[in-house]
Amino acid sequence: MTFSQDNIKIIDSIIKVAKNQSNDSLAIESLHKSFFNYCYAKPEISRAIGDQSIALSKDLKTDYLLIRSYLRKGIYYDIVSKKDSALLVYDQAFKIAEKNNDLQAMASVYNNRGLIDWDRENFEKAMENYLESLKIFKTLRQDRGQANNLNNIGLLLTELDRVKESNNYHRLALKLRQKIGDKYGVGASLSNLSKNFGLVKQHDSSIYYSHKAIKVKANINDLRGLGITYNHLGLDYKRLEVYDSAVYYLKKADKIYTDLKNKRLKSSNNSALGSVYDNIGQFKNAADQYQIALENLSEEEILSQYKMQRLIAFAYKNLNEYKASNERFEIALALRDSIANENEKVATQEVFEKYQSAEKEKEILIQRAEIAEQNVLIQKRNYQVYGLIGLALILGLIGYLFYNQQKLKNNQLKKENELKDALLKIETQNKLQEQRLRISRDLHDNIGAQLTFIISSLDNLKYAFNIEDKALTTKLETISQFTSGTIYELRDTIWAMNKDTISFEDLKSRITNFIDKANEISSEINFDFSIVNTIDQNREFTSIEGINIHRVIQEAVNNSLKHAKASNISVDIDKLGSAIQIKIADNGSGFDVAATEKGNGLSNMEKRIKLLNGSYNLNSKLGEGTTVLITI
Template identity: 25%
Template sequence: MKYFFVYIIFFASVNYSFSQEGKHISRIDSIKLYVLNGKSNDSLLIADTHYEIGEHYRSKALLTDSAYYHYEKAEKIYKSLRNKFGIASALYRIASIQRNEKDYLGSEVNSFEAISLLDELDETYNVNEKKSFLYNNLGIVFNELEQFDKSLEYHNYSLEIKRSLKGIDKSKIDNSLNNIAFVYKNLKQYDIAIDYYDEILLNKNLIKERPDFYALVLDNYAHTLYLSNKLERLPELYFDALKITDSVNPKGYNSIIINQHLAEYYNNFNDKVSAKYYAYKAKNIAKEYHNDDLLKSLQLLSKIEEGNVAVKHLKEYVKLSDSLYKSERLIRNKSARIRFETDKIEQENVRIARERMWLFIISVTLIITSFLVYLVITQRNKNKELKFIQQQQETNEEIYNLMLSQQDNIEEARTLEKKRISEELHDGVLGRLFGTRLSLDSLNMGTNAEAINTRSQYISELKTIEDDIRKVSHELNTDFVSGSGFVDIIKTLVETQTKAYGFDYELKTNDDINWEEASNKTKIHIYRIIQESLQNIYKHANATLVKISFQVKNNVFCLKINDNGSGFDVNKAKRGIGLKNINSRVEEIKGDLSINSELNKGTTITIKVRTD
């Protein structure tokens, strides 16, 4: 009696659709015999039958929620049996339905769950083939989400697995190649997409074996040529694809897309008559589906038509968009409701779950205890590491304070020595020169013109010497520019490291920066950032020139470090210890860090810190 209610509903609604399907009839007869009469203990048979019923709905394009319902039922029974391959197969079908209904998150979750289950099984042909289907589904999902790099990653996984399977149907490999080409087209990497389409079209038997797929590939190939502005073979390729697809299914999905592409092509060349013809043709076929293709046709017509007609199509587009959104949400809600209803089967496992409860509790207790022990050990290690870093930081600061203190002592001694020399020159040498000049001047009493002229020259020269000494005295008595000690330390660091690393440097400083007002902490971090940056450039950049500049503008201090090295992709590169250290030091002084890099052009690190 446990499946009686479900199957009464099922046979009342779908029994007629299996009248010509001998295999399914045998399964239904089995269910009638074993389930409705309450004599069945073969859960695997029931699960397999649910799966086959779901396959029937899917293959015959009947109600999606009916297929979804039976896949869910099959999944639950497979779970009770711990049949991992059965669970994965049901989840794959559920994920496919969710993808078609735009429940991309649900499709992604179920696909990964199915792959995880298959990873636990031996790598048989069926297991690997099912994996390839799941990765293909993930590739389509991420393409729809416009995460094209991820999409390519999973499509390539799928293709790799398919190519490793001996005797696999070539059509399945072609499907993956077409999907990969489609993603590259979305990425606007048209030449790569064209190469994939060419690989598919090399099969001369494809048009006979799979004419509908051949038309799809040919249309995608033609549209890629159009997007890449390679128009020599257009629109003939579109017409070839349309002719083939009309011969197979004139009102099918491929026909809609090809007519849309033709309308787009003619509209681009301002052939409004042809553009309208194919656009309306696509719209009329799409009406039967009432889906996104009809949306695209209405949007296309709103661009091709003019005036009120264009506005009319645009309004229809908005109305249909809202309607489809509500329908998709309703379908997702219905799927959730079906999942909730099928969860009832799990109630049969309550008794077994209770018997295993103590084992579960003990296991969980052990896991939690182990986890807590791990946390304690990990936290202790982290504390030791943080303590070491703190000690290192304090040591760095102490060392640098000693450097600054020593530099101040040197500057003070230098200033005192200059002052002493200045006083010596002023009071001693200048006094004597002044006296000599007066003596010569007083002797300038001779009437001999030559003697007078000679003495005058001596006197003039003594005046010149006097002025020069006074000038030297004044310069020696002038103190150094404030903060030049820190700049000298930076210059010494840069000179030493660039010489050791073997590249040139340019160091530009701004005299407006008052380093005396900057805290030792700030100067320590600036010193270490420059040191770390030079080390990173030496290790990774292969640079020949490094430019370092200090500037102050609008109370913002700016440090720029630029090299002409190989560069790297900032978005993809993993941040190493060097970059983490730099970022940590910038955060310590409450600054902003930006890194700009181009391959083969170099890298620029910019650090900004407010001075107010």
């Protein structure tokens, strides 16, 4: 249900190619190669490839291939912003790799964890993971892995405003990538150098590297890389105050990010486009772009949310819309209180310095050996000076140890408080879930069993006694049908109660089952059910929202079946901006809405929609059918 016909054909073709390999190991390797062809452009296809490779690896019982299948599934989750799911899959891969001493896989997991930590603005943890990964790849003398780590460290150093050092790492990465013929990596390194030169206002160099990167990326159809490079060009032209060129390239980048559904890059690009509109006095366009950037940020990016809210507030202020501006400033101030970003950056700097010290340790040892004899002579002549220096070092060390101890205590207290809050939240959620399960079991075991007993008893009455009274037979049949309907609605209620959230996909499946059942009962009526493809299938509702939507559609369809004498009933679900619009229509006899008193069914429909903060509209005319229009 979640795949288009085109995607199904692509997946079938990939699996067919894999199965034609001479053995299962080659089949899995074939799937691994196909994964990266679709992971950014069509992640839903890469998800199916990842699942297939995991299943085949488990059947083959080969840890080496299973680890790499898990790594690809984790990359898919990272791309679609399901970070916690990605970390869980990476943990599975790491456990198996550690058991088998698979150093290359362990290094890949460290690198991929670092990417997620960086997305969540946990810079210290990201740097630790990158450096751990680089250490392993150096031991293995694995050029591709080293190049990727050097690239990621360079990007993180840029984040910390250490552009000169960042360039050194990007040049090392570029050299390795050119050596192994990694065209994709070469394009990325050229693009990163372009960005760094733009940041230090060396725009000629920046534009030069951007155009070199575009040639490489266009040659290999690297759409994501092209978007990044167009973004860099736009920023360069902005700094040069050539605003028409800046808007041109940033809009090209925005189209690519929108097509690829890459929220993180799109958010950054829309923010840059908003700043260009700010500079040329188009404040309404600026506010719109900042709002789009805000909507594409993840929940973890608190610092970026704070910055966007401030920028939107200033744009509204420039438009003299002071009420809207004040509202945005209040939101920004609330976000500011939860930011500890600067502390994260300082800690990350310390991690990087430790790494540099370790790299220079060998050189220091050699230098010490060379000057050891000279030090002995100097110490004899300058004993008092060294005594003072030693005392200063001891005092400094004591102060440093005291500072570190206090810092560790503070961090420990903070972690303990966070753990207590998390445990309390989990305990509350578990209690709520237990109550739901208990109530749903009681409904199923008690009320459900009693309703089933009623149906069974009615059937026994009909067959055990020779009832010739047609009115009585009809009445018994009506009671039986009503009881069956009640069981069906009870099951829907239990289904909703057992879920914290109901996805749009679950709701669609439930509605489809209901319409199929109605179609079986009323075979003389034609049912149409359609949903537009643009609706987000991952959208989630609370259990109350989900069951209310389902009940309203049920009530509308049942009204048409009972009263309309229709030959055609349609249910259409469409997208209206950020809202969902549901239309239930029939071609039946219709009725005069103004002259008809609302029954319980119509009143209940209206109440349910109000609970969802939605709108409800009923249109009907005699002889022209009835239409119920709901907007949520």
